[in-house]
Amino acid sequence: MKSRRFGLLPVIMLAMVLGMGVLPAQAAKIRVVTTLTDLADFTREVGGDLVEVRSLATGVEDTHGVPMKPSFVPIMNRADLMVLVGLDCEHAFLPALLEASKNPRIQKDKPGYVDCSRGITPRDVPKSTDHSEGDVHPDGNPHYTLDPVSAKTAIQNIYTALVAFAPQHKAEFGRNRDAYLARLNARIAEWEKQLRPYKGTRFVSYHEHWPYFAARFGMYYFGTIELKPGVDPTARHIQELSAAMKAEHVPIVIREPQFPERTPRHIAELTGATMITLPIMPGGVPHTETYIKMMDYIVQTMATALQNRK
Numbered sequence: 001m002k003s004r005r006f007g008l009l010p011v012i013m014l015a016m017v018l019g020m021g022v023l024p025a026q027a028a029k030i031r032v033v034t035t036l037t038d039l040a041d042f043t044r045e046v047g048g049d050l051v052e053v054r055s056l057a058t059g060v061e062d063t064h065g066v067p068m069k070p071s072f073v074p075i076m077n078r079a080d081l082m083v084l085v086g087l088d089c090e091h092a093f094l095p096a097l098l099e100a101s102k103n104p105r106i107q108k109d110k111p112g113y114v115d116c117s118r119g120i121t122p123r124d125v126p127k128s129t130d131h132s133e134g135d136v137h138p139d140g141n142p143h144y145t146l147d148p149v150s151a152k153t154a155i156q157n158i159y160t161a162l163v164a165f166a167p168q169h170k171a172e173f174g175r176n177r178d179a180y181l182a183r184l185n186a187r188i189a190e191w192e193k194q195l196r197p198y199k200g201t202r203f204v205s206y207h208e209h210w211p212y213f214a215a216r217f218g219m220y221y222f223g224t225i226e227l228k229p230g231v232d233p234t235a236r237h238i239q240e241l242s243a244a245m246k247a248e249h250v251p252i253v254i255r256e257p258q259f260p261e262r263t264p265r266h267i268a269e270l271t272g273a274t275m276i277t278l279p280i281m282p283g284g285v286p287h288t289e290t291y292i293k294m295m296d297y298i299v300q301t302m303a304t305a306l307q308n309r310k
């Protein structure tokens, strides 16, 4: 009789400990969904142990056309923050997913909708913004994170959103951000040093991913294999581009892994240029799981290709 009455007490105490201690700590992780893998890496760096991050892209996709999977919807439904590139980069897939998510916290103009382009001055803003012409850069070029200095704007926007969501962790987010920026700044100095001998280098690429990168490292973006962003090349465009590249001795053709190799390789053969495959977000090719590893890979591959042509 007596033992039955007191036997319940340890159970109640255990339930209180679990309820008060362990469970809330687990539930406190901030759930973040990002469209692309570079933004996921930045969020993990700034958020540290306080965040749980999922990226819709794995790294090999077209930044403008991440294939929509049914599994994205429940992930977005539970998200506290939705982190995106902005400048209409994700217009082909994100609006439909946001609607399907039925998550009021992350809809456009809500605090959970984190547009990382805030503070970026877009390059190449077209005069007409007509999607019907197929141009996937209607608000200007959205590939600013391939310039590591512009990437710091995205990192700061993510920090600001995390602090707004969980102000009690401001000091920790600040420490994480500062530690990451210190590492990034050291790498930027190294990347500038590695590419300094190649200032003025002209190059082409399949899609218009590289104007911010070219400007940062003093290179000259000669043109794209695509007719315009999102529009496949015509035979005539390939002919004209190749002739201009030959006349100007353009040494590099960049092929991004989400596009077939055939046309970039053909142009490289026609012109005598070297074709290199470069990722445009972490995970695009092996050994590029983080943003810093990806930029290391891009700079190293570019420098080696140019060195070998000397």
Ligand SMILES: [Zn+2]
Pocket: 064, 136, 137, 142, 143, 207, 208, 209, 229
């Ligand atoms: Zn683009």
